[in-house]
Amino acid sequence: xxSTRRAGQVVSMRKLSCRARWHVAVILVSACLFPxxxxxxxxxxxxxxxxxxxxxxxxxxxxxxxxxxxRRFRDLLLELGDVRADRALLVLGGSPEDVLRSxxxxxxxxxxxxxxxxxxxxxxxxxxxxxxxxxHLPRGTLPIAQLRAELLQIPADLRVTFLDACRSLGRxxxxxxxxxxxxxxTPDSPRGAVELRASSAGEAxxxxxxxxxxxxxxxxxxxxxxxxxxxxxxxxxxxxxxxYAYRRTVLRTGTGPALQxxxxxxxxxxxxxxxxxxxxxxxxxxxxxxxxDRYLVFSIPSAAVVGEMLGGEISQLAVPxxxxxxxxxxxxxxxxxxxxxxWGGRRKLTDSDFQPIPREELVLRGGRLEVRTRRIExxxxxxxxxxxxxxxxxxxxxxxxxxxxxxxxELEAAYVGGNANTTGFNGTEQSVTGGPGxxxxxxxxxxxxxxxxxxxxxxxxxxxxxxxxxxxxQAGFPTFQNSSFGSLGPRAGLRFSLPLGNHLAATLxxxxxxxxxxxxxxxxxxxxxxRPILFATGGLGYAF
Amino acid sequence: xxxxxxxxAWIALGLCAGCGQxxxxxxxxxxxxxxxxxxxSSVPTPSEVRVALVWRKKDPEGNILRVxxxxxxxADFPVRFRLDIGTLPPADAMNVGMNADGSAFHYATGSLIxxxxxxxxxxxxxxxTDAVGTIDRVLGIPEHxxxxxxxxxxxxxxxxxxxxxxxxREPAQVDPQPGAATCSSVTVGTRQYLPLSxxxxxxxxxxxxxxxxxxxxxxxxxxGGCSGPSCFPGLVPPGALVTCNPGxxxxxxxxxxxxxxxxxxxxxxxxxxxxxxxxxxxxxxxP
Numbered sequence: 138x139x140s141t142r143r144a145g146q147v148v149s150m151r152k153l154s155c156r157a158r159w160h161v162a163v164i165l166v167s168a169c170l171f172p173x174x175x176x177x178x179x180x181x182x183x184x185x186x187x188x189x190x191x192x193x194x195x196x197x198x199x200x201x202x203x204x205x206x207x208r209r210f211r212d213l214l215l216e217l218g219d220v221r222a223d224r225a226l227l228v229l230g231g232s233p234e235d236v237l238r239s240x241x242x243x244x245x246x247x248x249x250x251x252x253x254x255x256x257x258x259x260x261x262x263x264x265x266x267x268x269x270x271x272x273h274l275p276r277g278t279l280p281i282a283q284l285r286a287e288l289l290q291i292p293a294d295l296r297v298t299f300l301d302a303c304r305s306l307g308r309x310x311x312x313x314x315x316x317x318x319x320x321x322x323t324p325d326s327p328r329g330a331v332e333l334r335a336s337s338a339g340e341a342x343x344x345x346x347x348x349x350x351x352x353x354x355x356x357x358x359x360x361x362x363x364x365x366x367x368x369x370x371x372x373x374x375x376x377x378x379x380x381y382a383y384r385r386t387v388l389r390t391g392t393g394p395a396l397q398x399x400x401x402x403x404x405x406x407x408x409x410x411x412x413x414x415x416x417x418x419x420x421x422x423x424x425x426x427x428x429x430d431r432y433l434v435f436s437i438p439s440a441a442v443v444g445e446m447l448g449g450e451i452s453q454l455a456v457p458x459x460x461x462x463x464x465x466x467x468x469x470x471x472x473x474x475x476x477x478x479x480w481g482g483r484r485k486l487t488d489s490d491f492q493p494i495p496r497e498e499l500v501l502r503g504g505r506l507e508v509r510t511r512r513i514e515x516x517x518x519x520x521x522x523x524x525x526x527x528x529x530x531x532x533x534x535x536x537x538x539x540x541x542x543x544x545x546x547e548l549e550a551a552y553v554g555g556n557a558n559t560t561g562f563n564g565t566e567q568s569v570t571g572g573p574g575x576x577x578x579x580x581x582x583x584x585x586x587x588x589x590x591x592x593x594x595x596x597x598x599x600x601x602x603x604x605x606x607x608x609x610x611q612a613g614f615p616t617f618q619n620s621s622f623g624s625l626g627p628r629a630g631l632r633f634s635l636p637l638g639n640h641l642a643a644t645l646x647x648x649x650x651x652x653x654x655x656x657x658x659x660x661x662x663x664x665x666x667x668r669p670i671l672f673a674t675g676g677l678g679y680a681f
Numbered sequence: 682x683x684x685x686x687x688x689x690a691w692i693a694l695g696l697c698a699g700c701g702q703x704x705x706x707x708x709x710x711x712x713x714x715x716x717x718x719x720x721x722s723s724v725p726t727p728s729e730v731r732v733a734l735v736w737r738k739k740d741p742e743g744n745i746l747r748v749x750x751x752x753x754x755x756a757d758f759p760v761r762f763r764l765d766i767g768t769l770p771p772a773d774a775m776n777v778g779m780n781a782d783g784s785a786f787h788y789a790t791g792s793l794i795x796x797x798x799x800x801x802x803x804x805x806x807x808x809x810t811d812a813v814g815t816i817d818r819v820l821g822i823p824e825h826x827x828x829x830x831x832x833x834x835x836x837x838x839x840x841x842x843x844x845x846x847x848x849x850r851e852p853a854q855v856d857p858q859p860g861a862a863t864c865s866s867v868t869v870g871t872r873q874y875l876p877l878s879x880x881x882x883x884x885x886x887x888x889x890x891x892x893x894x895x896x897x898x899x900x901x902x903x904x905g906g907c908s909g910p911s912c913f914p915g916l917v918p919p920g921a922l923v924t925c926n927p928g929x930x931x932x933x934x935x936x937x938x939x940x941x942x943x944x945x946x947x948x949x950x951x952x953x954x955x956x957x958x959x960x961x962x963x964x965x966x967x968p
Contacts, residue, residue, distance in 0.1 A: 559706055562704065599703060605769050654702075655700075
């Protein structure tokens with residue numbers, strides 16, 4: 138227990154003493170045993186129970202990412218695993234009774250589906266502490282035997298269990314061919330039970346600061362997102378997933394404080410592949426350059442790790458629509474790139490998209506790195522100043538901003554021009570305006586919303602003429618009035634931007650400002666007046 | 682050094698923000714400002730006292746057309762007031778004058794009218810020709826004083842005027858006196874241009890005859906009465922205003938007959954005179 142730090146990462150040791158005795162009738166690792174690919178289709182309905190618990194028994198050191206891993210796993214099932222949201226039950230930090238209640242609920246649903254003649258596939262995922270006695274939940278232990286019994290009572294054709302919690306005593310590392318058993322190939326889809334465990338006997342399942350999650354779950358998710366699709370047919374099968382998760386976990390933990398060998402156990406009958414996900418159906422796909430480099434994909438702005446790719450293996454990853462930071466590690470060199478897949482689609486990154494970054498900075502900030510921190514944004518719009526000589530004017534300019542985390546420093550300059558009318562004069566007023574500002578931004582789905590305050594500095598020129606200037610001139614009166622003046626005041630605004638790609642974003646904003654300036658009285662003298670203005674502008678931002 | 686530069690930049694920005702002055706939405710420096718004083722008032726001063734400048738123009742038929750122009754009043758009513766003329770006379774009010782040498786000039790002549798804005802619409806409501814009553818109520822008009830406005834070249838004669846707005850004292854039209862050689866109204870005095878800063882004196886009388894200054898159009902008729910330079914006794918028509926000399930040996934009468942408020946007005950004059958020793962003829966109007 139406790140934690141150790143190695144190579145910039147903190148690794149927590151999950152509960153070591155797990156002695157679950159899982160009966161494995163057969164271990165099927167060869168795809169040739171399932172010559173017919175069986176896809177999940179209209180005849181198959183999928184259910185899931187996803188459990189995560191950071192806090193275990195009193196003697197367990199709390200985990201950091203068990204519950205977030207559970208959320209990520211459930212999201213993945215919804216996204217690529219063909220599990221409907223109302224059929225994916227999530228239990229976070231709950232008691233054994235909560236878990237059992239969820240299993241009971243799923244049992245009822247499975248029975249209902251079975252009665253309709255459709256095939257049922259059940260996913261059970263657990264992330265947290267556990268040992269040979271059971272799963273350590275915050276308010277008690279759920280005995281493994283009871284869990285297994287409950288799972289068996291669910292009338293599912295196939296049960297796929299992922300346990301990222303413990304190690305199993307008495308089992309060899311990795312994949313082991315079990316005792317021979319009589320397998321009768323049937324035309325049916327695979328039926329039975331499959332279990333993937335994070336570690337083997339005597340090993341610890343580990344959490345990683347770099348992944349912000351458990352190592353095994355990280356590779357499960359990466360594999361299910363397409364990293365495990367060895368034959369690149371757009372589907373990730375059970376065998377592909379285990380193969381991938383095993384290799385990657387062993388490789389990754391080999392550089393850490395403790396080696397971890399994921400284990401696989403299955404009791405299956407039937408024919409065909411067990412297809413877990415279909416990355417090819419994802420609405421967004423991220424592709425990295427071929428090569429031996431390692432790519433870690435972070436979601437922006439949450440900085441959550443979405444998955445991992447090895448350029449030399451499968452170089453594409455199915456991701457949900459959104460923005461991503463891709464960190465590349467190539468030996469001692471690190472580089473990052475961003476990809477905007479807000480609208481879905483496929484984004485193929487090239488070497489030129491990556492910019493070098495110090496390794497220390499990558500380790501320190503991870504997915505919160507800002508790659509394109511500067512943005513220039515031409516803007517145009519209209520400005521209203523009710524009650525002033527220039528009530529409506531056009532506004533055009535540009536803003537230059539620097540992103541500092543959730544804050545933006547902005548410098549805006551603009552031209553404002555339009556007609557100006559007083560009681561006795563008509564003419565034009567033109568201004569150069571702008572100033573510094575500070576904005577805080579947040580994300581609302583595809584939109585980025587920024588709320589900012591700043592200072593508006595303005596210098597204006599008025600050229601006014603009398604409407605009856607010809608007659609006034611003939612009568613000997615001055616016919617025009619030229620004046621210039623400065624004004625100053627606070628500004629606040631709200632701005633929304635919608636990404637249009639990796640560099641471009643369309644923006645729309647509205648601001649209010651109050652300007653103080655001196656105003657000339659008709660009969661001489663002057664006084665300071667407050668001029669409220671409102672302006673709305675649209676823009677096109679280019680990040681670099 | 683860098684700090685000094687930054688501080689200098691901020692100071693410059695602050696100074697810049699305070700520099701210059703804008704023309705606000707109500708900016709309208711007046712072309713001229715007139716100063717007035719209420720010398721006497723025989724009527725209670727109403728709350729809605731306003732001042733208008735009514736321009737007069739003669740059309741080719743000789744009719745007098747009037748156009749009212751609002752004035753900004755900075756008032757210390759009921760005693761003193763200042764009038765800001767913020768607009769030029771309407772084009773409708775402009776006349777074309779010719780100098781002796783054939784050169785033309787454009788001018789307008791107007792009167793100040795102090796009135797009660799009875800209907801509260803903020804303007805002096807001029808009356809049509811057939812009006813039988815008034816809308817607003819004229820309280821007073823400066824006597825023998827007009828505002829004279831000139832564009833383009835200045836008229837060569839009379840001298841004293843200048844381009845723009847002028848304040849002009851007009852000669853008075855005086856009724857003939859009993860025993861005078863003629864029995865028509867006579868002009869007394871000459872036109873005189875006054876500085877714009879001259880104090881305009883107004884008595885608020887609300888006299889009914891002032892209401893004619895609100896007529897949009899009037900047709901003056903030539904005064905009738907005596908023909909020739911001498912007076913001959915004549916029959917005094919009923920309703921005529923008779924003025925006798927102290928001895929009762931001479932008289933003039935004046936009979937004005939407006940049909941309606943804004944209709945043509947004609948005044949007939951007549952006169953009579955006898956020797957002091959002669960007996961008074963029958964129907965002699967003087968005692």
